[in-house]
Amino acid sequence: xxxxxxxxxxxxCKTTDIPADGGACVLVEGQQVAIFNFxxxxxxxxxxxxxxxxxxxxxxxxxxxSAGEACEPKVACPFHKxxxxxxxxxxLNGDECAIQTYPIKVEGDDVYIGWL
Amino acid sequence: MAPQGKPTVVVIxxxxxxxxxxxxxxxxxxxxxxxxxxxxxxxxxxxxxxxxYFGGKTADDLLxxxxxxxxxxxxxMHLGDAVQEIDRASQTVHARxxxxxxxxxxxxxxxxxxxxxxxxxxxxxxxxxxxxxxxLEEIKAAAATARHGAVLGGGLLGLEAxxxxxxxxxxxxxxxxxxxxxxxRQIDAAGSAMLQSKLEALGLQIHLSKATSxxxxxxxxxxxxxxxxxxxxxxxxxxxxxxxxxDELAKLAGLEVGMRGGIVVNDTxxxxxxxxxxxxxxxxxxxxxxxxxxxxxDMAEVVASQLxxxxxxxxxxxxxxxxxxxxxxxxxxGDPFIAEPHSRSIVFEDAHSGVYKRIxxxxxxxxxxxxxxxxxxxxxxxxxxxxxxxxxxxxxPEDLILGARGSEGESSASVLNLPDEALVCSCEAVTKGAxxxxxxxxxxxxxxxxKKCNKAGTGCGGCVPLVKDxxxxxxxxxxxxxxxxxxxxxxxxxxxxxxxLKINNLRTYDAALDHYGRGDGCEVxxxxxxxxxxxxxxxxxxxxxxIQDTNDRYLANIQKGGSYSVVPRIAGGEVxxxxxxxxxxxxxxxxxxxxxxxxxxxxxxxxxxxxLPDIWEELINAGFESGHAYGKxxxxxxxxxxxxxxxxxxxDSVSLAIEIENRYKGxxxxxxxxxxxxxxxxxxxxxxAKDFGIIATEKGWNLYVCGNGGxxxxxxxxxxxxxxxxxxxxxxxxxxMFYIKTAxxxxxxxxxxxxxxxxxxxxxxxxxxxSLGIAADLEAEMxxxxxxxxxxxxEVVENPELRKQFTHFVNAPQVKxxxxxxxxxxxxxxxxxx
Numbered sequence: 001x002x003x004x005x006x007x008x009x010x011x012x013c014k015t016t017d018i019p020a021d022g023g024a025c026v027l028v029e030g031q032q033v034a035i036f037n038f039x040x041x042x043x044x045x046x047x048x049x050x051x052x053x054x055x056x057x058x059x060x061x062x063x064x065x066s067a068g069e070a071c072e073p074k075v076a077c078p079f080h081k082x083x084x085x086x087x088x089x090x091x092l093n094g095d096e097c098a099i100q101t102y103p104i105k106v107e108g109d110d111v112y113i114g115w116l
Numbered sequence: 117m118a119p120q121g122k123p124t125v126v127v128i129x130x131x132x133x134x135x136x137x138x139x140x141x142x143x144x145x146x147x148x149x150x151x152x153x154x155x156x157x158x159x160x161x162x163x164x165x166x167x168x169y170f171g172g173k174t175a176d177d178l179l180x181x182x183x184x185x186x187x188x189x190x191x192x193m194h195l196g197d198a199v200q201e202i203d204r205a206s207q208t209v210h211a212r213x214x215x216x217x218x219x220x221x222x223x224x225x226x227x228x229x230x231x232x233x234x235x236x237x238x239x240x241x242x243x244x245x246x247x248x249x250x251x252l253e254e255i256k257a258a259a260a261t262a263r264h265g266a267v268l269g270g271g272l273l274g275l276e277a278x279x280x281x282x283x284x285x286x287x288x289x290x291x292x293x294x295x296x297x298x299x300x301r302q303i304d305a306a307g308s309a310m311l312q313s314k315l316e317a318l319g320l321q322i323h324l325s326k327a328t329s330x331x332x333x334x335x336x337x338x339x340x341x342x343x344x345x346x347x348x349x350x351x352x353x354x355x356x357x358x359x360x361x362x363d364e365l366a367k368l369a370g371l372e373v374g375m376r377g378g379i380v381v382n383d384t385x386x387x388x389x390x391x392x393x394x395x396x397x398x399x400x401x402x403x404x405x406x407x408x409x410x411x412x413x414d415m416a417e418v419v420a421s422q423l424x425x426x427x428x429x430x431x432x433x434x435x436x437x438x439x440x441x442x443x444x445x446x447x448x449x450g451d452p453f454i455a456e457p458h459s460r461s462i463v464f465e466d467a468h469s470g471v472y473k474r475i476x477x478x479x480x481x482x483x484x485x486x487x488x489x490x491x492x493x494x495x496x497x498x499x500x501x502x503x504x505x506x507x508x509x510x511x512x513p514e515d516l517i518l519g520a521r522g523s524e525g526e527s528s529a530s531v532l533n534l535p536d537e538a539l540v541c542s543c544e545a546v547t548k549g550a551x552x553x554x555x556x557x558x559x560x561x562x563x564x565x566x567k568k569c570n571k572a573g574t575g576c577g578g579c580v581p582l583v584k585d586x587x588x589x590x591x592x593x594x595x596x597x598x599x600x601x602x603x604x605x606x607x608x609x610x611x612x613x614x615x616x617l618k619i620n621n622l623r624t625y626d627a628a629l630d631h632y633g634r635g636d637g638c639e640v641x642x643x644x645x646x647x648x649x650x651x652x653x654x655x656x657x658x659x660x661x662x663i664q665d666t667n668d669r670y671l672a673n674i675q676k677g678g679s680y681s682v683v684p685r686i687a688g689g690e691v692x693x694x695x696x697x698x699x700x701x702x703x704x705x706x707x708x709x710x711x712x713x714x715x716x717x718x719x720x721x722x723x724x725x726x727x728l729p730d731i732w733e734e735l736i737n738a739g740f741e742s743g744h745a746y747g748k749x750x751x752x753x754x755x756x757x758x759x760x761x762x763x764x765x766x767x768d769s770v771s772l773a774i775e776i777e778n779r780y781k782g783x784x785x786x787x788x789x790x791x792x793x794x795x796x797x798x799x800x801x802x803x804x805a806k807d808f809g810i811i812a813t814e815k816g817w818n819l820y821v822c823g824n825g826g827x828x829x830x831x832x833x834x835x836x837x838x839x840x841x842x843x844x845x846x847x848x849x850x851x852x853m854f855y856i857k858t859a860x861x862x863x864x865x866x867x868x869x870x871x872x873x874x875x876x877x878x879x880x881x882x883x884x885x886x887s888l889g890i891a892a893d894l895e896a897e898m899x900x901x902x903x904x905x906x907x908x909x910x911e912v913v914e915n916p917e918l919r920k921q922f923t924h925f926v927n928a929p930q931v932k933x934x935x936x937x938x939x940x941x942x943x944x945x946x947x948x949x950x
Binding site: 012032058062065074081083093 | 564567568574604605626635636637638639642643661662663665666669670674676677678921923924925926927928931933935936
């Protein structure tokens, strides 16, 4: 069973605003969202900008990478290198709670995130 | 008076041990009526740190516990009232005030008095002892007018007293010792000689093998007359010739005392009367008086335990000790004197830096029996642990005092030699034992897995290299083959990858990953490759900013709350008033907190990411450039003021520091690099605590390498002596480039050297004798890096595309991070705590 939730697609920035294989932060409805342009994989991700470890608005400035045989995409917080899965938001080291991820799509040179 | 049914314990003496007894007894039981007599007018104070009384501490600072503590714990205090008689038959004590106090148990903690030898003239004015706060006050008063002072006794306390005289400004201070050497009870002859030369360098005049025949002067001391006919003119004399146990009360009461003083006690500290105990310096246990506080505390614990039905006994005490005497480390442990044929000794002596180390091994070389350390006692705790726990010694026991110089296997073995209870990760309180157990029992084989398993390394991260060494060392010990690899994405060590990228002329992270890696990289290999690329080509860091570590990404140090700090370069710590005003104006304009750093420059904190380019634009326009405080690169070359101003300076340390700092600025390395230049052996720039340190000598410069402060401090080691500036720069080029090319990621020079096969001797061979035949290459590679230096901030400030990246919200560049909060403290701002 799957519950479908209606999302609203909001344009948040241009593709050129986000560096290749890096991230940047956008302001959406008063909230801070980290947008990642994983150019090496041709993928885009969006998560909360807040790292739950020390409550810092920092994930957008983190390093992208992959973990394990399955090459799970991840981001490492620049403060203390806690890493989080970009697919599930789960913390991959330590026992921090998971971060919120958002649906994301690119149309032309516009980036949209799915607001829940 | 005494509450019904509570036995009364009377303590005679309110010194450190007497106080500690009360504390320990109260911790075990409150079912006692505790009465304390002290002959001094004040409550117990810390006699060990008595000399700090001269250093500005007040008598109150030295108290073991305030008056209120005794009141709160219901202790009846009789201060300034000495007990004059013990009536054992009626179990009462009689005080000078006439008070008669009954007891069920009596604890004698009467301590000791200064031993005053029977020299004609000791009664003269100007002759005093060093024992109580009152004595110190007397010394202080006398020192105010004295020009020539002497201390009789070259033991521990005597040397401390001599330091007190120096500190009090007595122009000429002499130490007179009857024995042929200083501290004859603690250290051996060679150690004494080294200590003597260090103390003489500090201005003490030391006279050994001197028997004082009489003290001259009419009513007041004016000279010391010695058995050999010589005379020393002095205005004051402090006698510190040892201690005499205060056993007169016990003797009067008919308790058994030793021939040369001391109240005889058994293993439970009981005297010959079962109701009376003696503890501390007045007690004679197995023929021994313990003149240190730690065994006294142990005795207090024993009596407290006995009175509360415990079973603790006193079985002697390890007399190992370490202290800093007038700035000189002195330590002895185990049996410092044992010699052939019961032991063999290894001795290290460096007259230049004043270091003497001796370790005594069992004849078969398998156990450490004791030793002496002068001038450098860093290894004391480890050596004491090794001796006490009978740890197995490494195959080359000299490594214990010379530092590991062996192969990688041996050095990781030295990490494994840490006791299991050694705290490796102090943030999460993870011990060495827990880390090794995780490897052997839970099959944890990577730092990442260890973080998950027990959180080691998840706090500040400072222990991660040590955790890695422990994992690898434990695995190696289990017979597993360890290949030193960067991370899961690269099967190469940093050194291997460095060579591969160079040979194949690869200049980007993606190219490196495509050729030699797999997956999409991570937070370990991206900055490591970034560092390699910078070490090879010294390209602009911001061109590949998404692979850089936290601080290199925004060319600033990220701080709590997400703000950044700004540090312009102030080479050698030299700054003009005009430059200071620029920094002041910029900090004021952008609301920054300012603080002087440990590296002699000025840090401005609390900058919003979007303000960084504007701040730097103003600094650069005023002539500043990046200080690279954010990079794994040269931070500062700290300097003392040198020969241009200092009356001791041999050479111009500031000019050399500026030249060196400007030569190596901006060059990326496996970890940060710190340096210092001192203009003389007084070493005000602390060069020996740096990755490379330079100290002026009469003939040139001494070059020290591979020291650091940090979580595991280590002194730098002497690489070359009395070299001229050209040679110095040549050696530095080779040394630094060799480090940049061969060290593991995030490995400071000290750890790099510790792991290096062959150690310092090998490094010397490479740098000085060119044993690998690469010296010319190293110099050329360094020249290339120096040639490609650019101020990264200047590039950013002048490039609108790069400037654009310094925003918090890309879709609202003018909005600053609203979660960033500051509070006020001492007139400046601070970050609101996590």
